[in-house]
Amino acid sequence: MDADRFPLRVESLSLARGGREVLRGIDAAFERSRVTALVGPSGAGKTSLLRCLDRLEDPDRGRVLLDGTDIRDLDPTYVRRTVAMIFQTPVLFPGGVEANLRYGMVEAVARGDVVEALGAAGLPESFAERDATALSVGQAQRVALARALIRKPEVLLLDEPTSALDKDAAAKIEETIRTLASRDLTIVLVTHNLAQARRVADTALLMVDGQIVDSGSPEQIESAWPDPAVAP
Amino acid sequence: MAGPGGRSVTLHDALELAIVLVLVAVAVGVSLGFRLGLESQLAVAVVRALVQLAAVAAVINFVLEHPPFAALFIVVMAAAAALTSGHRLKGIPSAAGIALAAISIATALALGILFGLGVFDFVPRFLVPIAGMLIGNSMNATSVAGALLRDEIESKTLEIETRLALGVGVREALAVHVRKAVTTSLIPLIDSTKNVGLILLPGGFVGMLLGGASPAQAAQVQAIILFMLLGAVAVAGMVTVVLVARAYVATGERIVIPVR
Numbered sequence: 001m002d003a004d005r006f007p008l009r010v011e012s013l014s015l016a017r018g019g020r021e022v023l024r025g026i027d028a029a030f031e032r033s034r035v036t037a038l039v040g041p042s043g044a045g046k047t048s049l050l051r052c053l054d055r056l057e058d059p060d061r062g063r064v065l066l067d068g069t070d071i072r073d074l075d076p077t078y079v080r081r082t083v084a085m086i087f088q089t090p091v092l093f094p095g096g097v098e099a100n101l102r103y104g105m106v107e108a109v110a111r112g113d114v115v116e117a118l119g120a121a122g123l124p125e126s127f128a129e130r131d132a133t134a135l136s137v138g139q140a141q142r143v144a145l146a147r148a149l150i151r152k153p154e155v156l157l158l159d160e161p162t163s164a165l166d167k168d169a170a171a172k173i174e175e176t177i178r179t180l181a182s183r184d185l186t187i188v189l190v191t192h193n194l195a196q197a198r199r200v201a202d203t204a205l206l207m208v209d210g211q212i213v214d215s216g217s218p219e220q221i222e223s224a225w226p227d228p229a230v231a232p
Numbered sequence: 233m234a235g236p237g238g239r240s241v242t243l244h245d246a247l248e249l250a251i252v253l254v255l256v257a258v259a260v261g262v263s264l265g266f267r268l269g270l271e272s273q274l275a276v277a278v279v280r281a282l283v284q285l286a287a288v289a290a291v292i293n294f295v296l297e298h299p300p301f302a303a304l305f306i307v308v309m310a311a312a313a314a315l316t317s318g319h320r321l322k323g324i325p326s327a328a329g330i331a332l333a334a335i336s337i338a339t340a341l342a343l344g345i346l347f348g349l350g351v352f353d354f355v356p357r358f359l360v361p362i363a364g365m366l367i368g369n370s371m372n373a374t375s376v377a378g379a380l381l382r383d384e385i386e387s388k389t390l391e392i393e394t395r396l397a398l399g400v401g402v403r404e405a406l407a408v409h410v411r412k413a414v415t416t417s418l419i420p421l422i423d424s425t426k427n428v429g430l431i432l433l434p435g436g437f438v439g440m441l442l443g444g445a446s447p448a449q450a451a452q453v454q455a456i457i458l459f460m461l462l463g464a465v466a467v468a469g470m471v472t473v474v475l476v477a478r479a480y481v482a483t484g485e486r487i488v489i490p491v492r
Binding site: 017018019054055056057072076077078080081084085087089090103104144147150151172 | 356377388393394395396397398400401404482483484485486491
């Protein structure tokens with residue numbers, strides 16, 4: 001498969017946790033400049049798959065390929081700079097927003113990079129001076145997004161990024177995700193909400209019980225699986 | 233009290249002990265008067281203390297008369313401390329092994345310096361009680377540092393993984409929590425060292441005065457004890473956090489919380 005078109009792929013991925021198989025032989029490819037949604041009921045293995053993509057979990061079998069290379073053969077810190085992860089609940093470190101963006105950066109960061117990353121996450125320049133601990137959850141999630149984007153990742157993994165947000169804040173994040181996809185990023189979005197997948201994603205993979213049982217456009221998934229317990 | 237070169241227990245000593253028990257009777261009286269319901273606990277505590285002190289006096293007496301057993305006694309103390317601390321560190325993979333390593337390294341290092349450089353004579357009379365103090369204090373530091381780091385890692389997994397996801401190494405991602413655990417384990421001893429003589433007179437100092445030593449001698453020995461304990465506790469705390477952190481780290485700069 002073309003590594004340029006599909007920067008991130010998984011092959012026969014299996015993972016067991018606590019004696020339970022949470023991923024069972026997953027094969028998938030994530031396309032550049034597209035948003036791929038992982039949908040399915042809770043406990044289906046969506047988050048486990050996402051964690052494998054960032055090497056926060058190592059699979060028992062199978063492999064994750066980043067630009068054609070098994071991520072276990074790459075420096076994990078390089079993998080995580082290239083494949084950025086946004087968690088359901090944003091964690092910002094005490095201090096200013098700019099310090100949060102600069103956290104752990106090895107390369108020099110110009111003020112312009114900070115402003116650009118904030119802008120890409122939908123935040124004005126004035127946010128750089130804000131106290132990171134005094135933000136709303138929606139604002140904090142945007143700062144977390146900016147903190148990921150300043151690392152110039154190729155892939156962006158989003159684990160239920162709007163589930164802790166109110167409707168307006170969620171709509172703004174969804175809009176930002178769409179904009180980011182048009183900028184050459186490969187985006188994987190875990191969502192329990194098929195309606196959100198319809199608004200944001202180009203492709204949806206339906207996961208049930210650790211397996212991918214269907215793939216297609218979110219609309220196709222929705223019509224093929226009318227039971228909301230399967231495709232919520 | 234009995235011991236080589238010491239006097240044997242006399243009728244006079246037994247009488248002293250009986251007189252002091254009057255004070256326990258006062259405590260029992262207070263408990264009855266205020267309906268605290270502590271009488272049976274007080275009785276159990278007094279009996280246990282008498283039995284345990286008598287037993288330890290007998291054991292130490294035996295060890296002092298048979299020097300080769302001193303080493304065995306120290307090993308038994310270290311093992312008991314490791315088991316106690318290992319129990320406190322429940323949930324951490326190979327907790328007892330970690331506790332044993334931390335307590336042994338700290339104790340061995342301090343004993344090596346104190347006896348190797350001739351601060352104390354290498355005789356069971358000094359070796360056994362000093363090893364006991366080192367083991368006991370190292371055990372406390374190990375329990376506090378290890379349990380705190382375990383709780384930090386397990387309750388702040390999201391924070392740690394957020395750092396990892398930003399491309400920092402696992403060592404750096406854990407650094408805040410490791411520092412907090414070591415600091416917390418050292419604070420009690422640092423504070424008691426800072427305030428020694430101001431807030432409380434340490435047991436060793438009091439014991440030496442009661443035993444007939446001059447205040448200057450008592451102060452000197454107490455200073456040696458406090459400094460050696462500081463060193464040992466710092467080493468025990470550091471070894472503990474390094475090993476506990478390692479127990480949670482997996483290949484690929486990740487942390488793994490054991491499934492229970």
